[in-house]
Amino acid sequence: MxxxxxxxxxxxxxxxxxxxxxxxxxxxxxxxxxxxxxxxxxxxxxxxxxxxxxxVRHRNLGYQANAMVVWNIPDDRVDELGGCFGKFEFVNLSYRRPRRLPDWPYNLFCMIHGHDRDDVLRNLAQMIDSCHVGDMPHAILFSTHCYKQRGAVYIHDQINGNDHLTNKSDIA
Structure with a gap:
């Protein structure tokens, strides 16, 4: 069982x-x-x-630069433009978040990866042109540090001093 x-x-x-x-x-x-x-x-x-x-650990694949591009998109166009952004291979996520007015007007986020900063900017220019969003307010937030990437942890098991299950013999 x-x-x-x-x-x-x-x-x-x-x-x-x-x-x-x-x-x-x-x-x-x-x-x-x-x-x-x-x-x-x-x-x-x-x-x-x-x-x-x-x-995906992009840096291990040679992608040394990335930027979160945040957009202030009319609410009735978020699904359309999020779908357009997500079609590009250099965009690994695109999602909606609530605005936090008055300080944070952005409601659509996408992460763009590139081999270097110029590559990210070229990719963004391609996306802006293709999705026709040149007139949409946005900000480009380049990453300055790479943190450990991992999925969510729902259960912490302290088996043999580890916080995860390592092998069948560890199952109590």
Missing amino acids: LNERQLITVLQHGLPLISRPYAAIAEQIGSTEQEVMEYITAMQARGDIKRFGVV
């Missing part, structure tokens, strides 16, 4: 980069690959898992 807590604990640390990651997870928690996949599907259907995504 699959233990949901053990499955979530393992999943929150990411999938192994192998051809059958669910089989490896199943072995780690004493289950089957099929049961793990079915349980993940059920958790998604219930809304327990809202997003299953990838954390």
Whole structure:
């Protein structure tokens, strides 16, 4: 019988980069690959898992510069323009956030990656031209520091002094 807590604990640390990651997870928690996949599907259907995504470490791939571009977009155009921004391969996220008036008028955010600062600015110019947003107020916020990237942590297990499940023998 699959233990949901053990499955979530393992999943929150990411999938192994192998051809059958669910089989490896199943072995780690004493289950089957099929049961793990079915349980993940059920958790998604219930809304327990809202997003299953990838954390890309862009710097490891040669992308040394990035900027969050924030936009003040008319509310009735946010979905349209967010979709336009998201079509570019150099944009890895585009999302809406509430304005915080009067100090922060921006409601649409997108992260643009490039090999260097000039590359980011060229990419932004291409996006502005293609999406016809040259007249929209925006600010370009270049990153100055790269923090550790990881997914959300929902369960902290203190097994053998670790804050995550490391192998099958660690399961209590």
